[in-house]
Amino acid sequence: MPPRVGVVGAGISGLTLVRALATRDADVVAFDAASEPGGVMRSRRVDGRLLELGPQRLRLSPTIESLVDDLGLREQLRAGEDDQPLYVYHDGSLSVVPLSLREAVTTDLLSLRGKLRILKEPLADPPRAGESVEAYLTRSFGRQAARRFGGPLYSGLYGTDPSDMLVEYSLGRALENAGIDGSVLWWALRKRLGGRETPPICTFEDGLGQLAEALYDAHADAISLETAVESVHERDEQFELVTESGTERVDEVVVTTPAPTAADLLEPVDEGLSATLERFSYNPIGMVYLESDFDGEGIGALVPSGSDVRISGSTWNASFLDRDRLFTCYVDPGSDPNMLERSDESLGELAATEFERLTGARATPIHVHRWEPGMPAYDRSFTAMDDLEPPAGIHLCANYVGRPGIPGRIRNATQLAATLAEK
Ligand SMILES: Cc1cc2nc3c(=O)[nH]c(=O)nc-3n(C[C@H](O)[C@H](O)[C@H](O)COP(=O)(O)OP(=O)(O)OC[C@H]3O[C@@H](n4cnc5c(N)ncnc54)[C@H](O)[C@@H]3O)c2cc1C
Incomplete structure (x- = not known):
């Protein structure tokens, strides 16, 4: 009999696991603490404008293209302008990155x-x-x-x-x-x-969150939202996922949350694993959405660390995704050491000022979103990878251990689902 699999988290990793396991007729149940699926892959409408709270765009790899078709999303797909330049700040102005x-x-x-x-x-x-x-x-x-x-x-x-x-x-x-x-x-x-092309840039009419919503809708019977897993315990050669609304017994557990949450959840199962997971560093990110008449063509602009500009980069959604006058700026503690203490208003003003410095165009902040813990830092703390040895039945399927991009997350989760379904 195939194992019953419990998945913690319904971001793109968890959603893919559920879909791939369900397609193989495996028994799967998933929980997410948030009220909507998708994890960091989430979109919002603010004053009629579509904002991406996490990833801004996707590469339409063959796997994603067939997923789009299976989910009936083809009509919603929007192509990005792939041939626009990427800029980098150097010596007081923006230069084209030679790609x-x-x-x-x-x-x-x-x-x-x-x-x-x-x-x-x-x-x-x-x-x-x-x-x-x-x-x-x-x-x-x-x-x-x-x-x-x-x-x-x-x-x-x-x-x-x-x-x-x-x-x-x-x-x-x-x-x-x-x-x-x-x-x-x-x-x-x-x-x-060899004529091999990089898959084109794409998004959806209602943003990348639409992909998460479609995946969730297709498998809603197996996924409980607003249901945080509080801890994981080993019991009689099975595992118990403890949530506010009860306890779920499963044979295999897949944890897709960021490492600090995984460390808390898995402490009752394996204290050593929990201590190793606590070593992985993350960098918080502030996303600042700006409205501007700037008419430069480009994907965005990078700002090298150590520069005097206090944003780490910007995405020009208005240009390559045709999103009306929208620009997204990124702030992290490396670009602005005071970022965590700043109010949203102050963060918005900072990004607008720095955007104007980079482009010469005035900008107005329209929204701020913060991610914590944020992005895996892939810094020296990642030597923790060498000590990561989950016990039998516990699996980590997340960006800090695998591929961070969305196509990579889908690939990792699909591979793990195939292994679990064959057990
Ligand atoms: C700002 C930003 C920009 C990015 N840009 C790009 C890009 O342009 N292209 C690209 O390919 N990739 C991009 N990435 C990377 C990519 O989006 C992520 O690596 C990927 O979406 C992570 O998905 P995941 O499901 O592994 O994790 P997450 O999305 O973090 O999902 C984890 C889920 O676990 C849930 N959870 C947490 N605690 C609990 C609990 N106790 N119980 C139950 N559930 C819980 C959370 O609510 C969440 O839904 C970006 C990431 C960020 C943050």
Whole structure:
């Protein structure tokens, strides 16, 4: 008989697990503390304007495309303008990040010497044990490319300085997941010559939350919202998930929450595991939504850590997603050390001021949302990965242990569901 699986959390990981297990006729039950599904993948309408509280857009991989069709969401799908440039703040203004050959030749971000230095990357040794992301990128691509766009491009979303990230616990894993085991330049060239395209950017008419809602609606009978799991206990070779409304007995438990919550929930099962989970650091994120007449074309702008600008970046939803005059700015304690003490009003003003400094255009804050614990920091605390040994029957399926992007979360959760269904 297939095991009864209990899933903690109905973000994209939990929702995918439920769907993949239900499709295999496995017995699954899931709980989420929040009143709506999707976790950080959530959308809101504020004064008629659509805001993404977490991820701003998605890559339409073949798996996601077939999910979209299965859920009947094809009509709601909206394509983003993929060919717009990404900018980075350098030396008082915005420069184009060289992500294509044409941009590499034309960008004013690098000197000619800096551009030529990148070509030596195929000769660089692979990442070394204990090496920081900054040191690895500098050794591989040269100081200019590493400092001015390589580091910010990778670490920007996580809010961690690249010198505090160890390659083997961060960028190295990302490269491995992308199937890159040698030169990044060769890989990019082979991909281009082979005609392999990066899946296009997309979202939905009502934002990415629509995908979460559709997944939930399809499996609502197995998912209890507004039902926080308070603890997990081992009992007679099974596990008990304790919630406010009762106790659920299951054979296998999958915890998809951020590490600090997983640490609390799993303490009764395994104190050592709980202590290891507590070691993972996160960076809180403040999302500030601005309305502006800025008419620049682009995906957004990165701000390197250590810069004097007090936002870590911005997404130009108005430009590449055609969302009316909307721009999203990110603030974290690395970009603004006072972020946690600021009121929403003060955070909004700060982002509007810094946005104007970057673009020259005035902006008005329309909403602020905060995520805590926020993003996994992938900093030196992630050496905790080496000590992570969940006991039989307990599974961690979350971004800090697996892939952080939505397509990656769907892949991880689908793989785990297949393993569990075969038990
Ligand atoms: C600001 C931001 C921007 C991002 N941008 C992108 C992007 O552009 N593209 C991309 O691909 N990825 C992006 N990501 C990453 C991606 O969105 C996340 O990694 C992914 O959505 C995480 O999904 P998850 O289900 O693993 O976790 P979560 O979404 O964190 O879900 C965990 C769930 O557990 C629930 N929970 C917590 N405690 C309990 C409890 N005690 N009992 C029951 N339930 C509980 C929560 O309510 C939540 O629903 C972004 C993330 C953030 C935060």
